[in-house]
Amino acid sequence: MKVVKRDGHIVDYDPEKIRIAIAKANNEVKGKEKASKAEIKEIISYIEELNKKRILVEDIQDIIEEKLMELDKYQLAKKYITYRYTRELVRKANTTDQTIKELIEGENEYWNNENSNKNATVVTTQRDYLAGITSTDITRRFLLPEEIVKAHDAGIIHFHDADYFAQNALHNCELINLDDMLQNGTVINGVMIEKPHRFITAATIATQIILAVTSSSYGGATVSLTHLAPFVRLSYEKYYKKYQERNLSKQDCEKFAMEDTKKEVEDGVQTFNYQVNSMTNTNGQAPFLSVNMYLGETDEYKDELAMIIEEFLKQRILGFKNEKGVYITPAFPKLLYVLEEDNIHEDSKYWYLTKLAAECTAKRMVPDYISEKMMLKLKKNEYGDGECYPCMGCRSFLTPDRTMSLGNIAKAKNYVEGKGKYYGRFNQGVVTINLPDVALSSDGDMDKFWKIFDERLDLCHKALQIRHKRLSKVTSDVAPILWQHGALARLEKGESIHELLHHGYSTISLGYAGLYECVKYMTGHSHTDNGEGKEFGLKVMEHLNDAAKKWKSEEDIDYSVYGTPIESTTYKFARCLKERFGTIKGITDRDYITNSYHVPVFEEIDAFSKLKLESEFQELSPGGAISYIEAPNLQNNLESVIEVIQYIYDNIMYAEMNTKSDYCQQCGYTGEILIDDNLEWYCPNCGNRNHDTLNVARRTCGYIGTNFWNKGRTQEIKERVLHLDNKVAEKL
Numbered sequence: 001m002k003v004v005k006r007d008g009h010i011v012d013y014d015p016e017k018i019r020i021a022i023a024k025a026n027n028e029v030k031g032k033e034k035a036s037k038a039e040i041k042e043i044i045s046y047i048e049e050l051n052k053k054r055i056l057v058e059d060i061q062d063i064i065e066e067k068l069m070e071l072d073k074y075q076l077a078k079k080y081i082t083y084r085y086t087r088e089l090v091r092k093a094n095t096t097d098q099t100i101k102e103l104i105e106g107e108n109e110y111w112n113n114e115n116s117n118k119n120a121t122v123v124t125t126q127r128d129y130l131a132g133i134t135s136t137d138i139t140r141r142f143l144l145p146e147e148i149v150k151a152h153d154a155g156i157i158h159f160h161d162a163d164y165f166a167q168n169a170l171h172n173c174e175l176i177n178l179d180d181m182l183q184n185g186t187v188i189n190g191v192m193i194e195k196p197h198r199f200i201t202a203a204t205i206a207t208q209i210i211l212a213v214t215s216s217s218y219g220g221a222t223v224s225l226t227h228l229a230p231f232v233r234l235s236y237e238k239y240y241k242k243y244q245e246r247n248l249s250k251q252d253c254e255k256f257a258m259e260d261t262k263k264e265v266e267d268g269v270q271t272f273n274y275q276v277n278s279m280t281n282t283n284g285q286a287p288f289l290s291v292n293m294y295l296g297e298t299d300e301y302k303d304e305l306a307m308i309i310e311e312f313l314k315q316r317i318l319g320f321k322n323e324k325g326v327y328i329t330p331a332f333p334k335l336l337y338v339l340e341e342d343n344i345h346e347d348s349k350y351w352y353l354t355k356l357a358a359e360c361t362a363k364r365m366v367p368d369y370i371s372e373k374m375m376l377k378l379k380k381n382e383y384g385d386g387e388c389y390p391c392m393g394c395r396s397f398l399t400p401d402r403t404m405s406l407g408n409i410a411k412a413k414n415y416v417e418g419k420g421k422y423y424g425r426f427n428q429g430v431v432t433i434n435l436p437d438v439a440l441s442s443d444g445d446m447d448k449f450w451k452i453f454d455e456r457l458d459l460c461h462k463a464l465q466i467r468h469k470r471l472s473k474v475t476s477d478v479a480p481i482l483w484q485h486g487a488l489a490r491l492e493k494g495e496s497i498h499e500l501l502h503h504g505y506s507t508i509s510l511g512y513a514g515l516y517e518c519v520k521y522m523t524g525h526s527h528t529d530n531g532e533g534k535e536f537g538l539k540v541m542e543h544l545n546d547a548a549k550k551w552k553s554e555e556d557i558d559y560s561v562y563g564t565p566i567e568s569t570t571y572k573f574a575r576c577l578k579e580r581f582g583t584i585k586g587i588t589d590r591d592y593i594t595n596s597y598h599v600p601v602f603e604e605i606d607a608f609s610k611l612k613l614e615s616e617f618q619e620l621s622p623g624g625a626i627s628y629i630e631a632p633n634l635q636n637n638l639e640s641v642i643e644v645i646q647y648i649y650d651n652i653m654y655a656e657m658n659t660k661s662d663y664c665q666q667c668g669y670t671g672e673i674l675i676d677d678n679l680e681w682y683c684p685n686c687g688n689r690n691h692d693t694l695n696v697a698r699r700t701c702g703y704i705g706t707n708f709w710n711k712g713r714t715q716e717i718k719e720r721v722l723h724l725d726n727k728v729a730e731k732l
Helices: 015-026 037-048 057-070 074-092 096-104 123-143 146-153 178-184 199-214 229-244 250-278 302-318 351-364 372-378 435-441 446-472 515-523 532-555 569-581 607-618 638-651 711-718
Strands: 002-004 010-012 054-056 157-159 186-188 191-193 221-224 289-293 334-339 368-371 427-434 507-513 558-563 627-630 654-658 662-664
Touching: 002 057, 010 569, 015 037, 015 057, 015 074, 037 057, 054 057, 057 074, 146 157, 146 446, 157 446, 157 569, 178 186, 178 199, 178 221, 186 199, 199 221, 199 229, 199 250, 229 250, 229 302, 250 302, 289 302, 302 334, 302 351, 334 351, 334 372, 334 638, 351 638, 368 372, 368 638, 372 638, 427 435, 427 446, 427 569, 435 446, 435 515, 435 569, 446 507, 446 532, 507 532, 507 569, 515 532, 532 558, 532 607, 569 711, 607 627, 607 638, 638 654
Parallel strands: 002 054, 221 289, 289 334, 334 368, 427 507, 507 558, 627 654
Antiparallel strands: 002 010, 157 427, 186 191, 368 654
């Protein structure tokens, strides 16, 4: 017999727990009111003779109370009820002490592996986690209804970022309006920052803005290099004037001014990279930053932008030195390279940048690639025009701009009437549905599946409404850098951000995970089969979108379907599925579930077939999606990298390539650090297993992680198959 606990977890029936509970109540009464060992055994036998496969823990307790009263043990029943009530109070009381103790002592597995870019032993990270534990406790006890907490604990849904939810001011991720802040000035910590007059100053101020913004939110932030390009020209003009004043010829003025400008761009980019990777924000980590490289964002400053992009790529190819002075692959900033007509063909003006990007991908796993061609087809604004813009963080895309006819509701100083606005917009947060749980709960019955699916979507909707309502109370004063000084808006002091939560200005995300396992259980096929499985998978995705559209139309809140980058949650979901449904071959027999709509990591498929198939599902994940292919070391095979890049341009909106670039500090080995059958990392050259002396970089959820992972994610990494071999790729 299995017992269903209050949080939804399923455990084996244990009669000893009943004996202990009655015995504790027995100690509170005297004489005939005490229950004898025979009477306790009689109660236990009655429960066992019910022959139930599963029984709720509350039902067991109700039976105990009834049986005690049948035995005329009224005082004992009363004490047992009091004991039961006291236990309930304890469960609802503050439960943070033990968790905090385990965190401080380094014994808490969850916090040690919660984020592959955070080191839980470092004091700055611990401060963030200590605050997060408190926030989570307050969120669970006071801010969320019991049904949401139970569903979250049971792995039915996942209420993301509860460790930040107690502060009602915090949102998820954003596109920073760097252009407005640099061109029109901003204020940081009460200090006015005026428009800079050269590139290196602008680059430095940009990093200060990034630190301030990411300290006031909890997700990923993105800036565009386009917004730095005008300052390259200002630097050039300054240098040109200097040489002109020395009475040099026009030709020499241009030559020396350009040399100085290129050196300043080099220094400015280096400063930017050093700052971003050495700074720690209030989240206890370097800013979770993406940098957008899109030549099509500007006509006037395209050549200056190309100079900056080139330098960013060159410095990333080189890598960053670790504490031993060895160049390694850094996690941030994440680079986003937009493929377009000006850089995709060999005869394109900026083809040299794409070749550089290919070299960078082969060595450092970045940049990721956005296809302007595909994005213009998929992302249409309210007038039907396609637009191209970067994601926020690792994969979170804003829905196409619906605010153009509303005017400048953010009061941005760089607002252009009639032009799509993306910088300054943001995401309100995420709640994710566990799709395999929906399937397993239906026991394979299609009618039950859709009914349970809708019930679970209602739970997600309630949880998302709670997120929205909490943010709706915020005024601009809580984070001036965001709401008053240009990062997201320029509202007045005390002004509500409420309007920015509606009308499509910001999004709120309905996440999903485990499409593969869901489809496999319901149909017996993978959603990659181009047949029954794929057809059902697309129906599931369409159903998610139908729900989001319905909520959006009723509430004027931009609900959007989001392929969740479940990092630690993949293990939690898998563990919960096993507890609730047992081990089912091919469904719950791993310690992870598949991210979003992805082809499962163990399924053999070539790179081009994978990208083509996933492009259909990516289209149905408008609020957040990224696809990838797994490849070996391709540093000596750039032809294959370029072929994949060109295929991305023609076939899928957003994709990336995973290669290997690890380092062992103990023996100096560079290559791929391996995982053994016990899911332990080791150097194949010297056998080193010390995490402190192994530099491992793996893309796990759309971004690169460098601080190792929990058991579930590690198993997923180990089981990844290659989609591209080391021969020249051929399209299939």
